[in-house]
C-alpha cells in the first residue's frame with residue numbers, strides 16, 4: 563500500500579497530497595453516490611471509472627469518504643471496494659462528520675460533506691451527479707438539503723448535472739440565489755434537470771469554457787465571496803432519459819415515497835432507487851453519462867485553475 567499522510571482526522575492519499583503540494587489539478591469526487599446513489603455492483607465499477615475519467619482528462623481524482631472515523635481524501639482501491647460492498651454504510655452529511663469521526667464509523671459522504679472536506683484539504687473543484695436541494699413538500703417539511711448551506715460557505719466549484727426533478731428545482735434555484743451561490747450552466751442558459759437536458763428554468767450567465775470558470779473562481783476569491791460556484795453541465799438532448807418515461811416514474815416514485823412514509827435523509831436514496839429500478843436501469847446509464855461528463859469538465863476546470871494559480875504566483879501585485 564502507498565504511504566499516507568495523516569493530518570488530524572484527515573488521511574490524504576499520496577497522489578492527492580503530492581498534487582496539492584505542487585499545485586497540480588485535483589478533482590474531488592463524492593461517495594454517497596457509491597453507497598446510496600447507484601445500485602451494486604455497478605457502483606464500484608462506476609466509482610473506479612469516474613476516477614479513471616478524471617485521470618484521463620489530466621487531473622488527480624480524490625474520492626472522499628469516511629473510513630473508520632478518518633476522512634480519506636483519495637481512497638485506495640481496497641477501501642473503495644469495501645465501501646461499495648458495505649450494505650450498511652452510512653450516509654454522512656456535513657453535520658454527521660464529527661459523530662462518525664469520534665465513533666470511528668464509515669460511510670459515504672454527501673455533496674455537503676464532500677465539499678466541506680475537500681475545501682478543508684485545499685481542493686477547489688468537485689465533480690458529482692445531481693446535488694441535493696429543496697424538496698417538493700419543503701413548505702411543510704422544511705426538507706432542504708444541507709448541500710445548499712455548505713455551498714454557501716465553502717469555496718469550492720461543484721460540477722453537477724443540476725438538480726433532479728424529484729426536487730423542487732425552481733425553489734432550489736431561489737435558495738441558491740438567497741445564499742449567494744454563483745450558478746452557471748455550461749454551454750447554454752437552460753438549467754438541466756439531471757436526467758433531462760432542460761428543466762424549464764434558465765440562468766442569466768451561460769459559460770462556454772473551463773478557463774472562464776477558473777477566472778470566476780479567482781474573481782470570487784478576490785472579492786471575498788464566502789461560498790462556492792455551482793456549475794450545471796447538461797447532457798445533450800439525444801442522451802437524456804425519455805421525458806415521458808421520466809414524468810410517469812417521477813409521479814409514481816413520489817407517490818410510493820408518500821405511501822411508504824419515507825422521511826428525512828432516506829427520501830433521496832428511496833426515490834433514486836425507485837426510478838432506477840422502474841426504468842429497467844435506463845436511468846442508471848444516463849446517470850453514469852452525466853457523472854462522466856462532469857468528471858471531464860471538472861478536470862478541465864481544475865487544470866485551468868492550476869495554470870491560473872501558477873501564473874498569479876509569478877505576478878507581483880502593482881501598487882496604486
Ligand code: PSU
Pocket residue numbers: 592594595598599600671672673674691692693694695706707708709726756826827828830834
Ligand atoms: N442527488 C442525486 N444523486 C445522489 C444524491 C443526490 O442525484 O446520489 C446524494 C448526494 O450525495 C447528495 C445527497 O449530497 O444525496 C443529498 O441528500 P439529501 O437530499 O438527504 O440532502
Ligand code: MN
Pocket residue numbers: 705706707708826827
Ligand atoms: Mn433532507
